[in-house]
Every structure is written in structure tokens, then in C-alpha cells.
Amino acid sequence: MLSIVEKALLVKLYYKNSESAIAVLRAHRYMKGMRDSKGPITSSALKKMMKKFEATGSLASRQRSGLPSTAAAVATTVEQTVQSMSAVAAHGECSAREVSRQTGVSYGSVWKALRITLKRHPYKLQHKQELKPPDFDSRRAVVGSN
Numbered sequence: 001m002l003s004i005v006e007k008a009l010l011v012k013l014y015y016k017n018s019e020s021a022i023a024v025l026r027a028h029r030y031m032k033g034m035r036d037s038k039g040p041i042t043s044s045a046l047k048k049m050m051k052k053f054e055a056t057g058s059l060a061s062r063q064r065s066g067l068p069s070t071a072a073a074v075a076t077t078v079e080q081t082v083q084s085m086s087a088v089a090a091h092g093e094c095s096a097r098e099v100s101r102q103t104g105v106s107y108g109s110v111w112k113a114l115r116i117t118l119k120r121h122p123y124k125l126q127h128k129q130e131l132k133p134p135d136f137d138s139r140r141a142v143v144g145s146n
Contacts, residue, residue: 002041006040007059010024010028010041010049011050011059013027014050019050021043021044021046021047021050022043024046025043070109071113071116074109074112074117077103077105078099078103078110078113078118081099081102081103082120085102096110096111096114
């Protein structure tokens with residue numbers, strides 16, 4: 001993927017070399033010290049880029065169609081739900097499926113929000129592991145039975 005600066009250089013070379021895509025690529029390779037015939041872009045891709053530049057006057061990527069990403073909104077909802085469920089749970093844990101059920105967000109979206117956005121692993125949602133006073137008796141019983 002070419003940066004905006006490299007695209008601007010190619011546009012400058014395009015108009016300097018009489019709008020010849022092959023001459024532009026040859027000059028670009030010479031300027032960058034590339035020996036092989038493979039450059040950063042093909043001549044057909046350069047022609048397409050130039051048509052887009054002439055039509056829009058911009059080298060930036062166009063805005064994509066489709067629904068906007070809801071990752072941030074889902075992540076905040078999931079994080080709030082996880083915190084409230086962890087506060088209520090006995091050991092400070094909750095499951096991604098339960099978060100999905102409570103929020104109405106699909107399991108896959110909850111999993112992505114936990115894993116990618118919040119940097120948590122759905123199978124390791126425990127916030128802390130702490131021995132509480134009632135746990136000591138049960139541990140002694142387990143150790144004593146061996």
C-alpha cells in the first residue's frame with residue numbers, strides 16, 4: 001500500500017512524463033534505486049489511481065459504503081455489563097454467553113469486543129482470585145482427606 005506522499009510523487013511524475021504510466025513507473029524505480037522490474041504498483045493500478053485523482057482531486061481513500069462500525073458502542077456496553085455481573089458474582093467472573101444474553105448483542109460481537117477491543121480473553125474473565133475466610137475450611141477438608 002502506497003502512502004499519500006508516494007502517491008503524490010507518482011502523480012507528479014505522471015504529468016511530468018507526458019501521462020505515460022510505463023515511463024512513470026520506470027522513473028519512480030530509478031528515483032528509489034530499485035533494480036528489478038517490480039515496483040510498488042502496476043501500470044493498470046496507476047492508471048486507475050490517476051482516473052480517480054482526476055475525478056475527485058484527492059489521493060485519499062474514499063469513504064466506504066455500508067453500516068458504520070459499532071465496535072466502540074458494543075465494547076462500552078459489554079464492559080459495563082461485565083463489570084456489573086462481576087460485582088454480583090461470587091468469584092468475580094462471568095461468561096461471554098451470559099453477557100450476550102443480557103445485552104442482546106450476538107455472542108460473536110461480545111467475543112470480539114472482549115478479545116480485541118477490551119484486551120480480555122473470554123475464557124479468563126476472572127478479575128481476581130482471592131481466598132476468603134469460608135474457603136479455608138473447605139481447603140483443610142480437602143487436604144485432610146488425602
